[in-house]
Amino acid sequence: MKNYLYLLGEIKEIVGESNVLADEPMKNHTSFKVGGPADIFVIPKDYQEVQQLVKVCKDQNVPYFIIGNGSNLLVKDGGIRGVVIKLTALNKIEVQGNKIIAQSGALLSDVSTCALDHSLTGFEFACGIPGCVGGAVAMNAGAYISEMKNVIENALVIDNDANIRRLDLQELELSYRNSIILKQGFIVLEAVFNLKPGNYNDIKTLIDDLQKRRTDKQPLDYPSAGSTFKRPEGYFAGKLIEDSNLKGVSIGGAQVSNKHSGFIINTGNATAKDILSLIAYVQKTVFEKFGVELHTEVRIMGEELNN
Structure with missing residues (x-):
C-alpha cells in the first residue's frame, strides 16, 4: 500500500513543523468520530500556503483532500492516502x-x-x-x-x-x-x-x-454528519426512511436516529464500515418500498480497512 510520507519534509518547509502531522487519525477531525489515519495532515495559515501545498501535490502527482470542520464528512476505516489540508486556521x-x-x-x-x-x-x-x-x-x-x-x-x-x-x-x-x-x-x-x-x-x-x-x-447528543441524505425531488428523506420502518435500526454502532430518521448517528463505538453498511441498507430498503433513490449528502472519502 503506497503512502506519501516522503513529502513530509517539503510540506514542513511550507507551513512549519508544528502544523504537519503524520498518520493522523481522521476520527479526531470529523463530527462522526470515525476514520482511519491520513498519511499527511496539514493546517495552513494563509492563502499562499494553501496554494503552495496544492502546487506541490500536483507537481508530485500526490492526491490531496480539503476539509474544514469535518461536520459533513465520513472517512473510511483505512484512512486517506495522500495529503489532507484542513482550512480551519483560515477563520477571519x-x-x-x-x-x-x-x-x-x-x-x-x-x-x-x-x-x-x-x-x-x-x-x-x-x-x-x-x-x-x-x-x-x-x-x-x-x-x-x-x-x-x-x-x-x-x-x-x-x-x-x-x-x-x-x-x-x-x-x-x-x-x-x-x-x-x-x-x-x-x-x-x-x-x-x-x-x-x-x-x-x-x-x-x-x-x-x-x-x-x-x-x-435533531439528535445533537450523538456524533453524526447532520442530514445523511439529500432531499429527493418531491419527497423528504427522513419521512421516507421513517415510513420504511427504519427508525432506530442499527448496524454495529451505527443507528438511524430515533429522534430524526434523516440522521445516522454513531452511538459510541461505530466504525465507518458500520455507517456505510447502514447507509446502503437504508438506500436499498427505501428503494424497494417506494422506488426512490436516496443519495448521500455526507462526503465519503478514504479507503476500506485491509484486514
Missing part, C-alpha cells in the same frame, strides 16, 4: 458596511453571530449549521428558510491550475447541494456575503427560534 471574519468577508475556515455560527452583532439580516438560517464557510459555499448549504446562493456575492477560490481567482455568484453555479466548486474540485478561500440592515432584536428572535427547532428535532 470582517465586516464592511452591509458585507461580511469570511475566510473558508470560519464557522457558520460565528458568521451568524457577527451578522447579529452588526444588525445585519439574511444569515440567520446558517446559525445552526455546524460547518465552515468553505464547505457551505461548495455544497450551497441551506437550512429552514434560506441557502448560501441567496446571500453570497462572490468567492475567492483556487482553481485546478492552482491559480487564485474570484468567482461571482453566477460563476459559482450554485444549485441544490452543488456548485462549480464541487464539480471542478476548486478550493474556497473566502466568501463575501451581501446582507441587509435589520433590527437586532428581530434577528436575535429568529436565530433563537431556529436554534430551538434544531435542538428539539
Whole structure:
C-alpha cells in the first residue's frame, strides 16, 4: 500500500513543523468520530500556503483532500492516502458596511453571530449549521428558510491550475447541494456575503427560534454528519426512511436516529464500515418500498480497512 510520507519534509518547509502531522487519525477531525489515519495532515495559515501545498501535490502527482470542520464528512476505516489540508486556521471574519468577508475556515455560527452583532439580516438560517464557510459555499448549504446562493456575492477560490481567482455568484453555479466548486474540485478561500440592515432584536428572535427547532428535532447528543441524505425531488428523506420502518435500526454502532430518521448517528463505538453498511441498507430498503433513490449528502472519502 503506497503512502506519501516522503513529502513530509517539503510540506514542513511550507507551513512549519508544528502544523504537519503524520498518520493522523481522521476520527479526531470529523463530527462522526470515525476514520482511519491520513498519511499527511496539514493546517495552513494563509492563502499562499494553501496554494503552495496544492502546487506541490500536483507537481508530485500526490492526491490531496480539503476539509474544514469535518461536520459533513465520513472517512473510511483505512484512512486517506495522500495529503489532507484542513482550512480551519483560515477563520477571519470582517465586516464592511452591509458585507461580511469570511475566510473558508470560519464557522457558520460565528458568521451568524457577527451578522447579529452588526444588525445585519439574511444569515440567520446558517446559525445552526455546524460547518465552515468553505464547505457551505461548495455544497450551497441551506437550512429552514434560506441557502448560501441567496446571500453570497462572490468567492475567492483556487482553481485546478492552482491559480487564485474570484468567482461571482453566477460563476459559482450554485444549485441544490452543488456548485462549480464541487464539480471542478476548486478550493474556497473566502466568501463575501451581501446582507441587509435589520433590527437586532428581530434577528436575535429568529436565530433563537431556529436554534430551538434544531435542538428539539435533531439528535445533537450523538456524533453524526447532520442530514445523511439529500432531499429527493418531491419527497423528504427522513419521512421516507421513517415510513420504511427504519427508525432506530442499527448496524454495529451505527443507528438511524430515533429522534430524526434523516440522521445516522454513531452511538459510541461505530466504525465507518458500520455507517456505510447502514447507509446502503437504508438506500436499498427505501428503494424497494417506494422506488426512490436516496443519495448521500455526507462526503465519503478514504479507503476500506485491509484486514
